[in-house]
Amino acid sequence: MEIVIVADRAAVGEVAAGAIADLVAGTPRALLGVATGSSPLPVYTALARRVAAGELDVSELRICQLDEYVGLPPGHPESYRAVIEREVLTPLGLTQDSFLGPDGAADDLPAACAAYERELREAGGVDLQLLGIGSDGHIGFNEPCSSFSSRTRVKTLTHRTRLDNARFFGSLDEVPLHVLTQGIATISDARHLVLVASGEAKAEAIALTVEGPLAAVTPASALQLHPHATVIVDEAAASRLKHADYFRATYAAKPSWQKL
Numbered sequence: 001m002e003i004v005i006v007a008d009r010a011a012v013g014e015v016a017a018g019a020i021a022d023l024v025a026g027t028p029r030a031l032l033g034v035a036t037g038s039s040p041l042p043v044y045t046a047l048a049r050r051v052a053a054g055e056l057d058v059s060e061l062r063i064c065q066l067d068e069y070v071g072l073p074p075g076h077p078e079s080y081r082a083v084i085e086r087e088v089l090t091p092l093g094l095t096q097d098s099f100l101g102p103d104g105a106a107d108d109l110p111a112a113c114a115a116y117e118r119e120l121r122e123a124g125g126v127d128l129q130l131l132g133i134g135s136d137g138h139i140g141f142n143e144p145c146s147s148f149s150s151r152t153r154v155k156t157l158t159h160r161t162r163l164d165n166a167r168f169f170g171s172l173d174e175v176p177l178h179v180l181t182q183g184i185a186t187i188s189d190a191r192h193l194v195l196v197a198s199g200e201a202k203a204e205a206i207a208l209t210v211e212g213p214l215a216a217v218t219p220a221s222a223l224q225l226h227p228h229a230t231v232i233v234d235e236a237a238a239s240r241l242k243h244a245d246y247f248r249a250t251y252a253a254k255p256s257w258q259k260l
């Protein structure tokens with residue numbers, strides 16, 4: 001696992017966008033897994049800026065979604081499909097044609113989960129999966145104690161996650177209780193995992209992810225098992241890392257030929 005510590009949220013976005021730009025330069029039709037939440041927004045802003053400046057061509061890029069609420073009516077502004085369209089597809093000039101996501105409005109949810117697993121496989125697998133992290137260490141919607149071998153399935157949100165996400169809805173009651181999410185094994189199939197976090201509220205989850213024991217109670221600790229995982233954090237999110245100085249020195253001495 002490589003840990004990159006930078007000054008602030010905007011710098012987190014620039015470094016992660018650089019990794020995506022490097023991928024697209026070599027593989028224009030790459031499959032990019034995107035995440036919702038506030039953490040990845042600076043990444044999308046940095047990508048959109050590069051596209052607008054003519055520095056990056058994403059016209060062939062394909063996008064896929066990590067997770068989705070169950071039961072929101074189609075077109076609900078907080079469905080993750082709508083969020084990704086608003087925050088990723090439109091700013092990058094992409095359409096729903098280049099987008100894969102699980103169907104949270106399906107009558108048969110297990111079948112929708114199996115169909116999404118199949119779609120990801122048939123698309124050739126995810127090249128780079130961008131991840132945020134919940135304050136309880138969840139990735140996607142894999143709440144604490146999710147199995148490391150889990151595939152896409154229905155999960156129940158914890159009270160804490162529903163409280164965290166209530167800011168996007170009118171009230172806590174409007175936050176769905178159930179979701180579909182890529183499992184931890186599904187996420188780990190991606191060839192490169194890039195987790196971004198900023199702010200003090202994520203410091204404990206980041207310390208447990210990077211330096212804590214491998215434990216289902218911290219779902220993001222599964223990144224420790226991945227052959228190519230990068231964690232990009234700002235100083236506040238890094239503030240509880242015991243090995244921060246080593247991580248800084250390692251990144252500062254990174255050979256120029258070596259990409260993230």
Ligand SMILES: N[C@@H]1[C@@H](O)[C@H](O)[C@@H](COP(=O)(O)O)O[C@@H]1O
Pocket residue numbers: 035036037038039040066067131132133134135138139140141161165
């Ligand atoms: N399912 C999403 C996660 O993918 C995201 O990482 C998390 C953190 O969001 P934020 O970055 O806003 O703290 O929110 C939701 O639970």
